[in-house]
Amino acid sequence: MKMNSDSLFATLKAQRREAAAESVFQAAEEVIVFKGLEGATMQEIARRAGCAAGTLYLYFRNKEELLNLLIDRHMQRLETVFRKAIGGTEDGLERLRSGIAVSLEYCHAHQLVLRVFFSSLTGSADVESHLKGAAREAYSRMKQLDIESMRRAQRDRQVRSDIPAEELVELMYGLYNAAVTRWCLRGPAPDIATQMKLVWGFLAGGLGIAEGCGQAQAGSAPRTAEG
Known part of the structure; x- marks a missing residue:
């Protein structure tokens, strides 16, 4: 059965969201492991994940929550x-x-x-x-x-x-x-x-x-x- 355009759009959007979340978590783990929780910053995590720090704060309050x-x-x-x-x-x-x-x-x-x-x-x-x-x-x-x-x-x-x-x-x-x-x-x-x-x-x-x-x-x- 063919997927209609709305379903396809929703699927692609969900996949992009999942990929973006994976990038953030991977970046967070790399930065936190390398610098420790005290030395890690949300700005550096955002840079490594390829997004703006402001975007990161929309979803996570701080590095402790991450x-x-x-x-x-x-x-x-x-x-x-x-x-x-x-x-x-x-x-x-x-x-x-x-x-x-x-x-x-x-x-x-x-x-x-x-x-x-x-x-x-x-x-x-x-x-x-x-x-x-x-x-x-x-x-x-x-x-x-x-x-x-x-x-x-x-x-x-x-x-x-x-x-x-x-x-x-x-x-x-x-x-x-x-x-x-x-x-x-x-x-x-x-x-x-x-x-x-x-x-x-x-x-x-x-x-x-x-x-x-x-x-x-x-x-x-x-x-x-x-x-």
């Missing part, structure tokens, strides 16, 4: 690869391991912009409390998926069952966030294989991974599940 929107985009993209990674199996423990592995890989690939975000945090060191809008929603959805995976692992006696799944996931996220924050801020981050060995190795002990479950991935001898 950084928050960048984090929104990254969290949404992380959620996409996270869902794909855990969707290939019904095994609870493997879903947990795959989710951590792909999250570490994504954060490693984008550690420069995450370094700016972590550097901007004040007060509580809890990453979740500093996320807003779409980023926080994506984070919450991934956490809920991990809770469901943890319950599967408990049901199948792969991990300890004396602690509720929700609490185990909170502990898991606390360790993961602390590790990623440290590697992003202090650097240089170890390679992905080493990151996974360290994080999953600690989790293997804390989760009480049952004998014979996840040994190849844990990087250390598993412990017998309690309960």
